[in-house]
Amino acid sequence: AFCFPIISGIMRDQRLNERPRGSRTVYPLAVILSPTRELACQIHDEAKKFSYQTGVKVVVAYGGTPINLQLKELERGVDILVATPGRLNDLLERARVSMQMIKFLALDEADRMLDMGFEPQIRKIVEQMDMPPRGVRQTMLFSATFPREIQRLAADFLSNYIFLAVGRVGSSTDLITQRIEYVHDTDKRSHLMDLLHAQRDTQDKQSLTLVFVETKRGADSLENWLCMNEFPATSIHGDRTQQEREVALRSFKSGRTPILVATDVAARGLDIPHVAHVVNFDLPNDIDDYVHRIGRTGRAGKSGVATAFFNDNNASLARPLAELMQEANQEVPEWLTRYASRASFGGGKKRSGGRFGGRD
Template sequence: MTFSDLGLRAELLRAVEAQGYTTPTPIQHQAIPAVLKGGDLLASAQTGTGKTAGFTLPMLQRLAEGPRPAPRQIRALVLTPTRELAAQVGESVADYGRHLTLSSHVIFGGVGQQPQVDAIRKGLDVLVATPGRLLDLQQQKHVDLSKVEILVLDEADRMLDMGFIHDIKKILRVLPQKRQNLLFSATFSNEIQALANKLLDDPAMIEVARRNTTAELVDQAIYRVDREKKRDLLAHLITRHDWQQVLVFTRTKHGANRLAEQLSKQDIPAMAIHGNKSQSARTKALAAFKTGDLQVLVATDIAARGLDIEELPHVVNFELPNVAEDYVHRIGRTGRAGSEGKAVSLVCVDEHGLLKGIERLIKRDLEKHIEPGFEPDPNAKPEPIENGRGKRGGGGGRGGQGQRRQGQAAGQRNGGDEARAPRRRRGGRGGSRQA
């Protein structure tokens, strides 16, 4: 099976070949023909499986082959939960559409809106946006969504978890009733099913991977360690094993800053990204990490959403997430598109309950290690876990399933879309993308 077997135009096949892809992934194999038929789609796939190309390629083809409307009309709208993901989807649209006469632009918060307004005013075929900034511009009457032919909700599960459901509903009210809807999600949660029932009309359904499974090519390991020794153990593992590209997850923005500073002091180049960082700082750190100039990128869950890093070899959970499904999302950053990866979690006594919840979710026991020189105190007592909002939550019991996720929207006040998302009580889901 090749991309040409899927019925794609020659211009798109040239662009796919230029990107170095020859064989479609399972989600692309199923989604591309389904989208080309013009019907609605509900699709779920394991992280790193190529969901973005799965909707971008057929969306571009349908726009290229459809009648051209009057200028200044947006024909396709792609909604994403974070700035980074919006930028990456925008890059994919530009890359795959380079041989077509279609225009596109990306808008998100955290940066000035005037250049975005100017781009929209010229007219666009494809607009990629985060919900908050799009709603702002729509309410200022800078954006006309009345002629949208195709709506894509990318990473829909995370948008729900971040509290964007109200913004999404407002956006849906200004879209035309007759349109094609494509909903892509990492999971088919109950919330996603409810949204799909309201949004989609007799959709085709695709589920490439079993729900809440972890990538088969990811080697997962647990290191038991006292909470006070985690930073030194992380530096030790990075140095001893010569890890050159490491994505590290922390619960809180403050914790990410503190860890990056300590690693840098130990001659391990590290930077932190989170919602309080400016967009330019986040972009700079991510670019340095992708090129290998930055050895360690320390991130909170929201900041890492949608990171597209080819062949990322190492992911470290410096702290386990309070929501078990986020473990699946986090380690999905590695072991992508056929590449092997390693996921390491540093677990102290506070997190034993969270670990049990994760193992129940993925239906397997994770291999436990104790690094010589970092043996945990067998008499250590668990302490409440900081939840990232100046409060504390428990780490025991039911694996932390009822706990609020960390460092999330309500605490992020940088003027971007994350800052708009209200607090939400339910736990979240994982997910990702590939070019």
């Protein structure tokens, strides 16, 4: 959504050849911030495709890997810098990157960046590092949900902005068939095995299945258990090195290991095509996280299935879950409706889209 207009704008910009040359500091014309290394790499790869033979140079910078290689890449020139907030702050403090000539600023998965505690770093980049003010630069902010924190960020960073919503903000799509099943914690593994057996085709081929768990230890444990039971699986979580995560994602996307066990590191932003089934082995505590997770399937006009294992530990999620399913024209189990009613009677928290929650 933002790569094409940024590349087009840079190609028309007279300053493309007017920036300082020969110094250790580089002056990109556009910066794209993303919350995770994986998403930054994905955006970089797409921007490289779109800028092929245009002369526009795209560079990616993220933490978790040695900075020296990224510095060498920057020294070759950069027009569009895709970065995570932490690594960009590091580059700015080293005076290896300057924000003085920024024409375009894109914040992708803004709600995720705030969830991960990046707001102080983002504000420092935008407000304290010589970036041209709003109105001089063009700012684009993308977010699947719009809580008050995101609304404040939009008000502070964007000038006379236009808000566009596809469907209802924070809602799901009817391309995803949602199934909520009551499963005790002790029965989750056997229940998952039944699901995986059921979705194998006549050639015993497994559809791409993304299984979400809450903890890193849980991801490792479930991956090992699946492999022991002859279900090819891999996993990604925050303790994996960048190389390990990239290898796991490639293996999953290719179908070599068609089951990916993940914590929320994979929940937002990553474009993993052809995911047929998302399983919330452990439900998250927040309905927005649930929306992000199931949004890994039902993409690009294709249908998908999302199954969630619910039990008494998830009672606080019953009401927003039932409301979400109703909005997406899904069948809500009677037992979930009863849970939701009890939560409502007890003053349970209702879903709120804020002033951005309407339909456009």
